[in-house]
Amino acid sequence: MANVALARAAGDKRAGISMRDNGIQFESGYFGDKGRAFTLGNAVLHGPGSRPGDLNNRYDGAPTAATTAEHESGHTYQYQNPTFVPGYLLHLVHEALTGTPNPYEREADDFSEWKHRQKGGG
Numbered sequence: 001m002a003n004v005a006l007a008r009a010a011g012d013k014r015a016g017i018s019m020r021d022n023g024i025q026f027e028s029g030y031f032g033d034k035g036r037a038f039t040l041g042n043a044v045l046h047g048p049g050s051r052p053g054d055l056n057n058r059y060d061g062a063p064t065a066a067t068t069a070e071h072e073s074g075h076t077y078q079y080q081n082p083t084f085v086p087g088y089l090l091h092l093v094h095e096a097l098t099g100t101p102n103p104y105e106r107e108a109d110d111f112s113e114w115k116h117r118q119k120g121g122g
Contacts, residue, residue: 006030021073039075066112074108
């Protein structure tokens with residue numbers, strides 16, 4: 001909440017908090033990567049300028065109509081598996097060493113596209 005409060009104090013009128021897509025969205029926070037989001041459990045922390053309804057960039061670079069909130073929603077479900085955090089961290093190291101894409105990110109991308117279609121999106 002402090003991240004959103006700092007963003008509001010700095011003049012970002014888009015900063016706020018909402019509930020959607022299986023999580024609480026801390027929108028357009030002051031800290032973090034510009035235009036990116038990070039999920040921790042059921043909390044989605046958006047960096048500067050990032051909003052839940054923004055179009056997501058697929059991990060593999062392919063086009064998508066799914067939103068950032070729909071992608072991060074996939075991670076909220078992954079967090080329900082007790083092996084998710086260690087598995088994700090191991091895949092980050094593996095990706096850094098070999099260039100092999102992180103399967104958890106691909107899974108969240110695929111989930112977000114499925115969820116977008118279920119909502120009636122393209």
